[in-house]
Amino acid sequence: MLVLHISLYQGAPFLWSEGKRIGHLPDLKKAIKALGLGDSFVRPKTQKVIAWLPAKAGKHYPSTSLIGDPPSGKAQPKLQPFACTALELNFSSLVDIVQLSKEGNIPDSGVLFSHSFHWFAGLVALAFNLVSEQSYLPGIIQEEETYYAFWLPVLSDTSKHDFRALYRSVPHSVSCMSNSSAVVPTAPNPSLIGGQLDNLVDSAIRMAAEPGHVFKAVSVHDAWLNALYAKDRRIIWPKQSELTSFATELAAWSHKIYLMSASDYKMSFRLCEPTTTDKWKLQILLHPKADPSLLIPAAKFFKPSQALQKDLKPFGLPSPEWIMNALGQATGIFPALRKSWTVRKQSDLELDTDLAFSFLHTYAGALNLAGFNVLLPTWWIKRNTQAKLGIKLSTRKSTSQSSGLLNMESILAFDFSACLGDEELSLSELKAMAKLKNPLVKVRGQWINIDIAQLNAAINFLDKQQKKELSAKDMIQLALGAESGIKGFEIQKVEYQDWMQKLLRVLSGKEKPARLPQPKLFKGILREYQQLGFSWLAYLRKWGFGACLADDMGLGKTIQALALIQTDKDKGQKLPVLLVCPTTVVNNWRKESERFTPNLKVLIHHGSDRLKKTAFTKAAAKADIVISSFGLIHRDLGFLGQVKWAGIIIDEAQNIKNPDTLQSKAARSIKAEYRIALTGTPVENHATELWAIMDFLNPGYLGNLNSFRENYHRPIHIRNDKAAAEKLQRITAPFILRRLKTDKSIIADLPDKIEMKEYCPLTKEQISLYQAVADDLQDKISSSEGIERKGLILSAILRLKQVCNHPAQFAGDNSPLPGRSGKLQRLLEITTEVMANKERILIFTQFAQMGAILQQALQEYFGTEVLFLHGSLSKGKRDKLVERFQGEGDAPSIFVLSLKAGGTGLNLTNANHVIHYDRWWNPAVKNQATDRAFRIGQVKNVQVHKFIVSGTLEEKIDELIERKQLLNEKLVGAGENWLSKLNDNDFRELIRLSDNVSGD
């Protein structure tokens, strides 16, 4: 595990690593590689420096406990010098820094980002903001006799806030570097940070401006321009006196902007309606930016009274030069202000009705645009909620689609008409209005402010297109309120025929689809919400739409999908369904289908001995469900794509979230009569992910990827555009059904505890290890008896369980962990989902050794602290762990416990997921562990995942217990000893690896 820090050294940012060693170059290179950083990091420009860190006797205090424990001993920490090799960040690497910081720690990279890393990324983001909002000016900075050309930021109110927040949270580690092991550097201060911001803004513009822009230096101005765009900021000009006077002139030129930016006050104008006289009044007011409600007449600042000065003490008084400048600027916009003021007469400006109207119509907006606040009467502000001219659409009666399949490209015919609120207007009425040439129009007794240009455009539009056709895609987006209009007209109203009305009501969630009965051959009972879920899938499908079932983990997405397939089968569907899922849940699907839909023929298309080409297509045609994995659909696309599929269902749909990956492309390219996606992770958080899933479900609905990036991804993720995010949410919501365990309607329907078995695969390595242990035992078992035989059996069971858990546990060799265990892989998947939903998880194992392995693997994968409670901890330490896990906010969300040491009396209600990584074949102990997360006070539903490796003794013992309930009580109660009482043949069968196991 490595932590990356960024510190400033001699004015430049430096990246350095903290791991077992400080600033160790190979570590840094490893981290850069693990993060997949690009060209800008490839040939690092490194520097040997001294990092001053809090330490005790030469051992530093780690920045996080994931790196190690703080040095022991009672002495106070002192700053001590450490040799450190750091990498200077060039400008192009800063873009990566911002991106990385935004994404957060990358699971499975083994790299953590420190506060200093995020802090510096924040400063870069601020600099980038200043550049993109174009808030900077070219200037000159003088240092002794040398003049430098500089692009200098001009801070807006928002960026000032950002800057202050950054200053308040600056970690001291940002300034920990020096070139001397004798002098301790000083803490970060505003001028250091401000200087760094200046540098970043300047570099950003130099980078982005056209390279190699050289002007023939015939004057001091050219010399300045050259230095603004060159690498070297120095202004090269022979006549020093010209440089000096130019620097002064330039400062005077930009003075006004800095004056405005530095002001802590804002100027407001308030228009008041006439009261006693017929004169309107315009008040000129000032208020501190920090308190917009504190409006004070500007005139009072000419001779501020003692009382006023006292009131404004926290803000200071505004600079008179700024007041004058602001007034001058406002007068430039609204010339009537020139008459307003003398020192002798300081009253509000009086306006007659005509001028007041011009102010409302024109000047108020212009002043606002220039940064002034304008306060207007409420009736004027509300005028926009008055009825407006818009367009009404109605489906044409001749439209024939009254049932049957639509798709997104189906064409529907509409009629258009103009309307004003509820009133429909004829074209001739519109034309009559246009003749008046007056923005105030009285329509059926009501005064309305109409935009003449829009009126003419409407006439034009209706003249040409009385009839129009829309695609189903446009119609649905329109009905969901995505498009506010056509060619700039607001769509006021859409009238649909009944069938479409009903469809749209279901799509927009206003109405529930008709509930389908549970299929006859389905074993088991669907819960109410599950029945609703599968009816919903069926309803959307009826219209030809793909749908995404995004229920929380544990709500039974698999069952709902199976119910749908079974319903089709009952109705005579002959074609197979292709089900694509991650390798780790292939067996789960098989098991679930065996349990709930035993009459469906399942073909597993997985492993190295899977059927190919014609053999496959023949077998698939006979099957009802073909289960395959994401990896294979791309590899076997050639023949998978040739089968006529009734439908394609992808489970854990987040696997196709990256639209450029081969598996995502393959999933989208397979043709089928219907498409369903299942996922337990919220998909709506990342726009491009949503696109990939929606494009799988309803090709073309969100447009192509490029236009989608332009219209949604970019506005949402780069500009944080809330309207675009809402719009995307609105148009995709009808195709996504997400129900949470916490929903009231669901909770009532759920048991407090949901138990599920997770059937995990073995890796190739695990298979060969398992086989070796099993073979070894086969030979020995028949030649032994009594205690020896019992010992052999119990140790074999132990070793096989270790192999199923992880080869590293079996070998006990501290070997690397990733990619070697099917169980661990599944654990990481489930934990990812749990963390994505901001839930917490308990993981039980009967082996303390395995617990340590899990803690390490999870910490390295998620880069977050994982708690581990085991037998060798003192009571006090155990209590502390429990207390931390039960804490609020950023308490650790993963807790590994050894089954025995878990003991009794622990209150772990903060978790709502419990994993039994391995099983002690003694239900009594297991239930206790589950109950731990399930104490009184638990308000969440608890899900218990029992891990079982398919085809191994784990699965067989599980079946044995399920079959022979009686055994449980009599024999199983005494631990695992009962297993040694099995005869040789039964035991051989128990540990034999099933034929259908194939590592992948």
Next chain:
Amino acid sequence: MFPEIKMSYYDYWYPPKKPPKQVSGGIKTQSKRGRFATNWWSKLWVENFEARTDSGRLTRARSYARSGQTQDLEIAPGLVKASVQGTAGKPYQITVTMTLYSTEQIEAIYQELGSQPMIVAQLLNNNLPEEFDELLKNLNLFLIPKYNKDMHVSCNCLDWGDPCKHSAAILYLIAEEIDKNPFLLLKMLGIDKDSLLERLKLTGIKAKPAVQTAEVLEPLSADPQDFWGKACERRIDPLDPPQFPAAIIRRLGAIPFWRSDSDFIELMQKTYSNAGSKLIYLLMQDK
């Protein structure tokens, strides 16, 4: 033999037809064609000297002003010194002298302005309101010094015209600048912007007390929590690009007496929009 240095009287009678010697790095007007003055005060400034000479000279003066023949220009209260490159080998030296307001007159102006803040406000916004002219008239003062009375122009060229094309070129350059910045006109008459502001503060507008605390360099903290820090509580969200590119530059306008072949405003507009879009492009790239 003597070199041929003597020229006949007629050689000077009419301004030479050949174009002036080309120079680089001279001061050019911003306006490429049309008028240098758009506001009433700068128009008055131009009328003041245009009436004194013929249109041929004025045409050539305008083209001198536009092509950057002016090599040096120094503006001080009551005195302008400039050099303009003509057809001869060396540039001509031009001097413009103006009658300055007296100290008492300036004081009287300050007094009046102090009670009419809107005039100062508009001046700061580069607008010289007509109220200011009235104010001067009430004090029996001129705004534009009368040519050959309160203002005298001289040039060491041999042209008899008054003003000659070289001095007229300088007067055009000044016209364009005072059009954008009336304070320059006031400066020539003896009213300094900074002193004016300084002076008005004395007449009752209190300044905000400047809170200037010297930056204290604190020692680096040895406390591990302070040292490694905490998360910043404020998220820095990306901002929208502005509606109009380089608005900040357009608000300030061109740099006075610009002397480069490149168009400053145009260059800035290009830089401002390029830098913004290139940055967004970089941030948008999928890794």
